[in-house]
Amino acid sequence: MRRHRFGLQLACVAITLFFGVPLYLIALAAFSSRESLDRFPLPLLPTDLSAETITTFLGSTGVVGGYLNSLMVGLSTVVLALVIGVPAGYALARHAFRGRDPYQLFLLLTRALPIVVLSVPLARIFLQTGLYDTTYAVTLLHTALALPTTVLITSAVFVGVPREHEEAAQVFGASPARAFARVVLPQALPGIAAVAMFTFVLSWNEVLGATILTLNQRTLPAHVLTTLSDSPLAYRFAGGLALILPAIVFVAVMRRYLLNMWGTTLR
Amino acid sequence: MKLRGPLLLIAPSLIFLTALFAWPLVAGLSQANGADIRRMLDDAYFWPAARNTALLIVVLIPLQFALAIAMALLLRARPRFAGVYFYIWVIPLAISDLAAGLVWLAVFTDRGYLNSALSQLHIEGYAWLSYQHPVTMFLAVVVAELWRSTSLVFVIVVAGMQSIPRDYDEAAAVFGANYWQRLRKVILPQLRPSLQVALILRTILALETFAVAQALTGRNMPLLVGETYQWYAVLQNPNVATAIALVILAVSLLAAFGYLRALRS
Amino acid sequence: MKITISDLVKTYPGQARRATDDVSLEIADGEFLVLVGPSGCGKTTLLRMVAGLETPDSGTIHIGDRDVTGVAARHRGISMVFQSYAIFPHMKVRDNIGFGLAMRKVDPAEIRRRVDQAAELLQLTEVLDRHPAQLSGGQRQRVAVARAVVVDSGVLLMDEPLSNLDALLRLQFRAELKKIVREIGTTTLYVTHDQAEAMSLGDRVAVMRDGRIAQLGPPLEVYDAPSDQFVGGFLGSPPMNFVPGPALGHASDVLIGVRAEKVAVGTERADDARPATVEVVEPTGASMLLTVLIDGHRLKVSAPPTFTATPEQQIWLRFDPTSLRFYDPETGLALLR
Numbered sequence: 066m067r068r069h070r071f072g073l074q075l076a077c078v079a080i081t082l083f084f085g086v087p088l089y090l091i092a093l094a095a096f097s098s099r100e101s102l103d104r105f106p107l108p109l110l111p112t113d114l115s116a117e118t119i120t121t122f123l124g125s126t127g128v129v130g131g132y133l134n135s136l137m138v139g140l141s142t143v144v145l146a147l148v149i150g151v152p153a154g155y156a157l158a159r160h161a162f163r164g165r166d167p168y169q170l171f172l173l174l175t176r177a178l179p180i181v182v183l184s185v186p187l188a189r190i191f192l193q194t195g196l197y198d199t200t201y202a203v204t205l206l207h208t209a210l211a212l213p214t215t216v217l218i219t220s221a222v223f224v225g226v227p228r229e230h231e232e233a234a235q236v237f238g239a240s241p242a243r244a245f246a247r248v249v250l251p252q253a254l255p256g257i258a259a260v261a262m263f264t265f266v267l268s269w270n271e272v273l274g275a276t277i278l279t280l281n282q283r284t285l286p287a288h289v290l291t292t293l294s295d296s297p298l299a300y301r302f303a304g305g306l307a308l309i310l311p312a313i314v315f316v317a318v319m320r321r322y323l324l325n326m327w328g329t330t331l332r
Numbered sequence: 333m334k335l336r337g338p339l340l341l342i343a344p345s346l347i348f349l350t351a352l353f354a355w356p357l358v359a360g361l362s363q364a365n366g367a368d369i370r371r372m373l374d375d376a377y378f379w380p381a382a383r384n385t386a387l388l389i390v391v392l393i394p395l396q397f398a399l400a401i402a403m404a405l406l407l408r409a410r411p412r413f414a415g416v417y418f419y420i421w422v423i424p425l426a427i428s429d430l431a432a433g434l435v436w437l438a439v440f441t442d443r444g445y446l447n448s449a450l451s452q453l454h455i456e457g458y459a460w461l462s463y464q465h466p467v468t469m470f471l472a473v474v475v476a477e478l479w480r481s482t483s484l485v486f487v488i489v490v491a492g493m494q495s496i497p498r499d500y501d502e503a504a505a506v507f508g509a510n511y512w513q514r515l516r517k518v519i520l521p522q523l524r525p526s527l528q529v530a531l532i533l534r535t536i537l538a539l540e541t542f543a544v545a546q547a548l549t550g551r552n553m554p555l556l557v558g559e560t561y562q563w564y565a566v567l568q569n570p571n572v573a574t575a576i577a578l579v580i581l582a583v584s585l586l587a588a589f590g591y592l593r594a595l596r597s
Numbered sequence: 598m599k600i601t602i603s604d605l606v607k608t609y610p611g612q613a614r615r616a617t618d619d620v621s622l623e624i625a626d627g628e629f630l631v632l633v634g635p636s637g638c639g640k641t642t643l644l645r646m647v648a649g650l651e652t653p654d655s656g657t658i659h660i661g662d663r664d665v666t667g668v669a670a671r672h673r674g675i676s677m678v679f680q681s682y683a684i685f686p687h688m689k690v691r692d693n694i695g696f697g698l699a700m701r702k703v704d705p706a707e708i709r710r711r712v713d714q715a716a717e718l719l720q721l722t723e724v725l726d727r728h729p730a731q732l733s734g735g736q737r738q739r740v741a742v743a744r745a746v747v748v749d750s751g752v753l754l755m756d757e758p759l760s761n762l763d764a765l766l767r768l769q770f771r772a773e774l775k776k777i778v779r780e781i782g783t784t785t786l787y788v789t790h791d792q793a794e795a796m797s798l799g800d801r802v803a804v805m806r807d808g809r810i811a812q813l814g815p816p817l818e819v820y821d822a823p824s825d826q827f828v829g830g831f832l833g834s835p836p837m838n839f840v841p842g843p844a845l846g847h848a849s850d851v852l853i854g855v856r857a858e859k860v861a862v863g864t865e866r867a868d869d870a871r872p873a874t875v876e877v878v879e880p881t882g883a884s885m886l887l888t889v890l891i892d893g894h895r896l897k898v899s900a901p902p903t904f905t906a907t908p909e910q911q912i913w914l915r916f917d918p919t920s921l922r923f924y925d926p927e928t929g930l931a932l933l934r
Contacts, residue, residue: 077411179577182360230683238671238697290546308427312424316425
């Protein structure tokens, strides 16, 4: 039994190292000076930390703009996806209506569409409508990508609020709108916040569509991708860390909801 | 009220998705003509890209399912610090494939951390990502993808395991089944729905992989989606890009339906 | 307020059977009426239609003299206790109890006064400023009742309110509930699957089966003279015994129903007694419950707690003719004698 436990810990530690060490290394690389990154072998311990690489990265053309664009696109996507998706999620959770199953199938199907399939024709449509190379274009694409998941997860969130609560509110004199606002929404709020985070991260990470739909108004990943081939290693490492940081914050905040969001609702 | 209410609530999403999915899809389908398809097929990068994409899926997915199931089983044994392990194991969930490529670039690049570590052990470095070493180049991409995308499978499997009552497992144990028997006869069969979802999802997502390879190898290891990007952004030919995109779409749908059928029987 | 239910029919979509099948029922002002029956008998559907949470296919519902059939729940002037309590977890106990008053735009000072009063009635004063998550199951139940009584509506509906409590608490709260409802004097419609609850609470009980009311009447009357075999078998613990007539010396075209406690048990042979063989002996404390075989038919009879018997033993049963009920063996319906 004791040996068994030891083996268990050993396996867990090994896997943790596989997932953790690369994160450590990219942080180490991003916080090394340019000069020490040119050395070989690279120091494996944080002996001479420096903000030089990361500040150079942040100072180079397009990075701050990319950050702001990513932020803009991410927040707008969250708002738009919630405004459109929450009512649909509520309808799925509470109503049995004709067309419910086809609608769900439609959502699943749209989620199976590769981003490229949409992006290229969309770029053409946006060129004609003057939306090309704007953050709005990217927001629309990201909302379309996030929406099926937003609807399905919010519907799971609303299913978690007992129907009897809503009925109780109505019996005690609340209109349907009031019952929703006073009783359902407050209980669904943590779940909806989780959906919002999920949507933001999806938008933050999406690179291909953002690259195809913009030329100058790049989001951060799109900017990093398009400048990849002609930038020094130090720049790429700093870019890698810059892209990852929100992810770590996201997972830290969302740990409690992860299983429900990715796990249960996907089944 | 019974019918109009819910329809009113789903209408915005329906209209939005139709405008942004169906319209471009139809527009895309009507654009790719025979000449573009021929040009796509004649391109020197197309078939290697198709082969690499297929190979990546065939190698990556079995590996990552084995890893994810093993990870879930480890956590199920309730080790100490399970919370910490879980946190670290799911961080890659929120990491993009571009960022994952850059992370592993720091490891695999010629003067990167792997060769540095080797040199401290007095082992000579190796050009892992060189186009002269296609095998290690491919494996580097596999490792990076394994690192990034296994978390998704892991979370789905853990959630699936949580919904299996422990009673079944305990009953099997009481009646004398050993760990492997329980795993094969009790746990895995009940995980089937979760695994099915994960498999469809991961195959479709794996077909879309490209930024990892782009960050690690440039165009030395072409992948299908990377080629659409090349045709569109670098070669400025959206029609061929569309043609490749449609190939990806067809394979995605085929994979999804194929799995559904195979797993149902 | 009086409730008048006329010819209510409801079929849920996708189901062949009617959930309620042409039910009519009148509940007098201030009456406590219990709907009781096995699950799926339509009792909850009936209650929910009165609440306005389900729409009947046909038929009408009047509360007082007002036809409320098409009126939304919130405009019916009712209050309700839900099976799962439906206490709002994000609101403090005080706000939960005062919810109905707040929705009716009652002055805050008045809400406060009435909430305090209701809390005192239900012994919740201590926990008014807590959230429901910090309460025990029994306390949550009390909050649900307080929320329902505080609005002072004309009709109080209760949907299995005690079914989530453990056995001991259920027994305690049952009596308390009866007292509270009598004090406020509201017309009450109460749904339960527990026959003991129905017996103890109702001024009248309506036993339901397959979407219809099988029997309606004061609890003791229904208990004593079930209108059919189903009601007799459902109400009472143990349920009524049914044996073919010849086993007790009656005609062969009747089925005889007799309650366990109406059978006199003795060890001595007597002319007016019939022999039976003891099969199982179960002491319940208050009595000795015997399962006996008489002429090959199984019967439950209850003997005084001091009665001693062992399996296989022969005993003598005496049946008081006035306590026997007669049923048609084909239809199960009561025969008039």
